[in-house]
Amino acid sequence: MTTRRLLLSLALLPAVLAASGEPDLPSWRDGASKQAIVDFVRDVTDEGSKNFVSPAERVAVFDNDGTLWSEQPLYFQAAFMLDRLKSVAAEHPEWKDNPAYPALVARDDAMLARIGMKPVLELLAVANTGMTTTEYAGTIRNWLRTAQHPRFKRPYPDLVYKPMQELLAYLREHGFETWIVSGGGIEFMRAWTDDAYDIPPERVVGSIAETHFELRGGEPVLVRDPNVAFVDDGPGKPVGIYRAIGRRPIAAFGNSDGDLQMLQYAAVGEGRRLAVIVHHDDTEREYAYDRESRIGRLDKALDEAKARKWVVVSMKDDWKQVFPWESP
Amino acid sequence: MTTRRLLLSLALLPAVLAASGEPDLPSWRDGASKQAIVDFVRDVTDEGSKNFVSPAERVAVFDNDGTLWSEQPLYFQAAFMLDRLKSVAAEHPEWKDNPAYPALVARDDAMLARIGMKPVLELLAVANTGMTTTEYAGTIRNWLRTAQHPRFKRPYPDLVYKPMQELLAYLREHGFETWIVSGGGIEFMRAWTDDAYDIPPERVVGSIAETHFELRGGEPVLVRDPNVAFVDDGPGKPVGIYRAIGRRPIAAFGNSDGDLQMLQYAAVGEGRRLAVIVHHDDTEREYAYDRESRIGRLDKALDEAKARKWVVVSMKDDWKQVFPWESP
Numbered sequence: 001m002t003t004r005r006l007l008l009s010l011a012l013l014p015a016v017l018a019a020s021g022e023p024d025l026p027s028w029r030d031g032a033s034k035q036a037i038v039d040f041v042r043d044v045t046d047e048g049s050k051n052f053v054s055p056a057e058r059v060a061v062f063d064n065d066g067t068l069w070s071e072q073p074l075y076f077q078a079a080f081m082l083d084r085l086k087s088v089a090a091e092h093p094e095w096k097d098n099p100a101y102p103a104l105v106a107r108d109d110a111m112l113a114r115i116g117m118k119p120v121l122e123l124l125a126v127a128n129t130g131m132t133t134t135e136y137a138g139t140i141r142n143w144l145r146t147a148q149h150p151r152f153k154r155p156y157p158d159l160v161y162k163p164m165q166e167l168l169a170y171l172r173e174h175g176f177e178t179w180i181v182s183g184g185g186i187e188f189m190r191a192w193t194d195d196a197y198d199i200p201p202e203r204v205v206g207s208i209a210e211t212h213f214e215l216r217g218g219e220p221v222l223v224r225d226p227n228v229a230f231v232d233d234g235p236g237k238p239v240g241i242y243r244a245i246g247r248r249p250i251a252a253f254g255n256s257d258g259d260l261q262m263l264q265y266a267a268v269g270e271g272r273r274l275a276v277i278v279h280h281d282d283t284e285r286e287y288a289y290d291r292e293s294r295i296g297r298l299d300k301a302l303d304e305a306k307a308r309k310w311v312v313v314s315m316k317d318d319w320k321q322v323f324p325w326e327s328p
Numbered sequence: 329m330t331t332r333r334l335l336l337s338l339a340l341l342p343a344v345l346a347a348s349g350e351p352d353l354p355s356w357r358d359g360a361s362k363q364a365i366v367d368f369v370r371d372v373t374d375e376g377s378k379n380f381v382s383p384a385e386r387v388a389v390f391d392n393d394g395t396l397w398s399e400q401p402l403y404f405q406a407a408f409m410l411d412r413l414k415s416v417a418a419e420h421p422e423w424k425d426n427p428a429y430p431a432l433v434a435r436d437d438a439m440l441a442r443i444g445m446k447p448v449l450e451l452l453a454v455a456n457t458g459m460t461t462t463e464y465a466g467t468i469r470n471w472l473r474t475a476q477h478p479r480f481k482r483p484y485p486d487l488v489y490k491p492m493q494e495l496l497a498y499l500r501e502h503g504f505e506t507w508i509v510s511g512g513g514i515e516f517m518r519a520w521t522d523d524a525y526d527i528p529p530e531r532v533v534g535s536i537a538e539t540h541f542e543l544r545g546g547e548p549v550l551v552r553d554p555n556v557a558f559v560d561d562g563p564g565k566p567v568g569i570y571r572a573i574g575r576r577p578i579a580a581f582g583n584s585d586g587d588l589q590m591l592q593y594a595a596v597g598e599g600r601r602l603a604v605i606v607h608h609d610d611t612e613r614e615y616a617y618d619r620e621s622r623i624g625r626l627d628k629a630l631d632e633a634k635a636r637k638w639v640v641v642s643m644k645d646d647w648k649q650v651f652p653w654e655s656p
Binding site: 056133186200201204208211215218230238242246261265 | 565572597
């Protein structure tokens, strides 16, 4: 264990260095939410505290859509997949006679309901499979550079939350491992989470498409298949955490009912834990939605948060600034 | 990226410190195998080299059974599962009438062949499911403390290879991330890989049993189910690497045909890569087997190693010492 111990103690150096510099979490307003987070971190990192947690066990997990970046008016990965559908339509003249195609492109909910999920999923499968994982990652990166959010008229990666970027860095400076645990596809997130959050590919847990290995023209590649291998959402999130991390997190951050079981898994039990819900209540700077929303519905988890005294962050009141490019 | 850059440069400190101390890889005899490994590491870590690889991309993957510890006369996890079967037999009087039970316990191959796999797998499923992942991990740890290897009369974790422990540490000191990518079950490995190899749970990729989340008596737990979710063997290994790591390794270490696709995935392609096969040719200190063995068969991968000039390590000739407890 010697080398790792040494590395861990070295990893704490930035915290020591930071102590003399900037204040922590500059985009967070002083208040109960910020205080709860700072108190938790102080408690579990203080060797004299009865709640001290060794650095190896300081695992913090974050949902992505709606927790680290926006998810309205449509999950950004869904926007990507719709654009992908349109961009390959010319190669699929047979879609002319498939009612799922115009219904999807027009987002005609009534028509989609009549058609049912099966033809829709088949269409998306055709548009997103058969290529290598490397080719697909290139397509994603290209889209992230060029596509624009309909309201903010900016590339989607601009819609990350500055207070959450600060929180991720703050936790890492205090010896935490920060992980993304999201319902989104791993390949869609890995294309940009390293730049946006300083979270490398191996710390991204998400939904997984089947792939298979082959030697294509002598080159070893993984090729995307149409089936879904794993859905990292709802009760799937603790399973995804177990498979990828193998430790129970002591802190979890989410924003919707899809995060409920992850929050329970991290926060219910002995020892000091932290569960945080980002509540979208800021129509002016971002969006306001919860119990009735089709995207990112927050209903059961909001009840649970109240019952268990979890931290509910108000974007409107707790954050001085939402996006990195806004003036504070 | 600033914090991680700082951490990465700090992570290289041990290498600097080590430069003045012990020689590298003391249990390895000087020779072509050791030289090939040291040359590779020097080349990809030298900023002046055209083959320089940034620390973030220095991913090295290791098979476990037969590569990092022994696997004869029976995969150790199989030995655990047989013992597990016997230890819960009293709770299953119905097994009295099930021919799979005595056939398994006696390892009666002829009988097992007549019975077929289905009843055998069902029996093993019953014996290894229904409990929480935490309870199961406790069972594994208890077995690892008490069970003895039939030939060496020592606990199984004593049968790790000292030269490979040194190699893991050597790579980490040179900025590599070291990962286990094994056909074995993740929970079986995670119980001891941190102590044995300094490889924490989140760096263990393996085969996965289905689990589901539930609140059991108010406590959030994961419960083992009878189905297999993922087989991390053969062509499954590159898939497991993609899912868990999301980067292509530049170095891979294996010992059997089950590692062939992982070795190809890491080693075939542009840039400097390293593929190493541990060849069991040491009857006296360990075991000798390859093309004809039922456990850890090395046949196609040995041909491929010769064709592609991969490093084939002779346990007999290249290792001064095999196990940590032997005198060198």
